Amino acid sequence: MATATHDHSHSFIPREPSDNKLLAPLRRWVDGIEVGDRRFAHLLCKIIPCQCAFERDISLFGRKYHIPALCKLNPLYYETIGLRFRALSYLTDVCGEDVTCYIC
Incomplete structure (x- = not known):
């Protein structure tokens, strides 16, 4: 019996098995973006x-509302964070630049 295997060796964060299959091609595309240009790496960072970004509670007309963190709403959050990490790594390892201005 053959089992499906997924190669996520180039991914920054491993995927959950319950991932939405409709987004898989987009996730693979974002994971496959190569960072090989200094200006592109700076732009990504x-x-x-x-x-x-902004998880908070707000009060409006006497009621309290919770706004979830935006990363919980972004289905490509882990892929974009991985892309940012690759850009930071490129600037540090290949270009020899100091990236402390991009670190929170």
Whole structure:
């Protein structure tokens, strides 16, 4: 009996087996983006936040509402974080740059 195997050796964070199969091609595409240009790496580090954005509680008209962290709403969160990590690694390892300005 053959079993399906998934190679996630290039991924930053392992996947859960219950992943949505419709998003798998997009996830593979994002995971496959190569960072080989200094300007592209800097752009990625600037546009991808280093931490999950704004989880908070707000009060409106006497009621309290909870806004979840945006990373919980993004189905490609782990892939984008992996892409940012690859960009940081490229800048550090290949370009020899100091990336402390991109670290939160």
